[in-house]
Amino acid sequence: MYDLIIVGAGPAGLGASIYASRYKLNHVVIGAEIGGQVVEAWEIENYAGIESISGKDLMEKFINQTKELGGMIVEGNVNKIIKEGEIFSVSTEDGKKYETKSIILALGMKARKMNIPGENKFLGKGISYCATCDAMFFRGKDVAVVGGGDAAATAAIHLAEFANSVHLLYKEGTKTFEPAWDEQMAKLGKIAASTFTNIASIVGSEKVEGLEYDLNGEKKELSVQGVFIEIGSVPGVVVAKELGVSVDEQGYIVVDQAQATNVEGVYAAGDATTGSNKFRQIITAVAEGAVSAGSVYKKLKLGASKK
Amino acid sequence: MEFTDQNFEQEVLSSEVPVLVDFWAPWCGPCQMMGPIVEELAKEVGEKAKVGKINVDENGETSSKFGIMSIPAIKIFKGGQIVKEFVGVQSKDVLKKELEALM
DSSP: OEEEEEEOOSHHHHHHHHHHHHTTOOEEEEESSTTGGGGGOSOBOOSTTOSSBOHHHHHHHHHHHHHHTTOEEEEOOEEEEEEETTEEEEEETTSOEEEEEEEEEOOOEEEOOOOOTTTTTTBTTTEESOHHHHGGGGTTOEEEEEOSSHHHHHHHHHHHTTSSEEEEEEETTOOOSOHHHHHHHHHHOOEEEEEESEEEEEEOSSSOOEEEEEETTEEEEEOOSEEEEOOOEEEOOHHHHHTTOOBOTTSOBOOOTTOBOSSTTEEEOSTTBSOGGGOOOHHHHHHHHHHHHHHHHHHHHSOOSOO | OEEOTTTHIIIIITOSSOEEEEEEOTTOHHHHHHHHHHHHHHHHHTTSSEEEEEETTTOHHHHHHTTOOSSSEEEEEETTEEEEEEESOOOHHHHHHHHHHHO
């Protein structure tokens, strides 16, 4: 019987484990994707204390620190959590079962799809959701990046190292990336940016050949061999809902200041919660992980009455 | 096991048993997550199937032959033909079920 099971092995889950280890909570981290979404980030320049690092390298540091402190990380896809009295039973897809007194849900986000014709058909044939993984395959080619957030801006900058040209397309009113990226893009020179009203479809025969969109009713077509989709993500909270955890109208897990959910003994941390003003940064995910581990400690070891 | 441009024909295309190939590269974060999953899968399937990976950076011939444009890419070969393919990180259970169905 564990004191705590942390579901999810991104910054929030590993951040929670680091604190749980120091609080001597008997715990395990179970995650389908060790390191979480961050491993796809090419360059991170806003994590305090580290001037510049790739997502993969940063998460390696998280993983090493977690293990170093005694935290156990298990690769597995949690597909069911059941509350039986005061105890939770956690099952993974490969049929393993765990029992615990408390849970931290650090479920993170899933890449959002555009849901337009051609998107599924050309997956792996010019459509990509991971610029760091696939930029190399587009050496000398023309590519488009769709999205207006930091992930889209860094994807465009990374792609400019390989591609002949990069076209950054974002929906009017959705440009939210840090102005610091504008400067870097201008320096590279290869990146053109424009807005769209709607993207109609991704076209091609065997592979991606272009992108059709409209801007204020005017039809446009871009001839590209690659389309990188970086339009944000949605909370991956299926197991939470089945457990009876409340989510808001956008699907984020509702938490209080202690990161507690409406279900006694269940806490949540990271991008999938309503915490930190939904800022969804690595630094806020880690902070929520730390707070949630602190709350579990207070409840289990100090007998705090608050759930 | 490790597949290369040199051994791909012999180890994969001419194999008597189904072969799962994980196309990966060192710069790809999600590929690093796939690595341990593929290694465990290899142990679990034993002799009835082959499971291995190929570094696309070092084996450009094979990766361009199969039109790899997105990694991690997983392809299952039987009798020299691709019978199933995936893009992105997959769970061990999903891959194991697909392989077992072909054994």
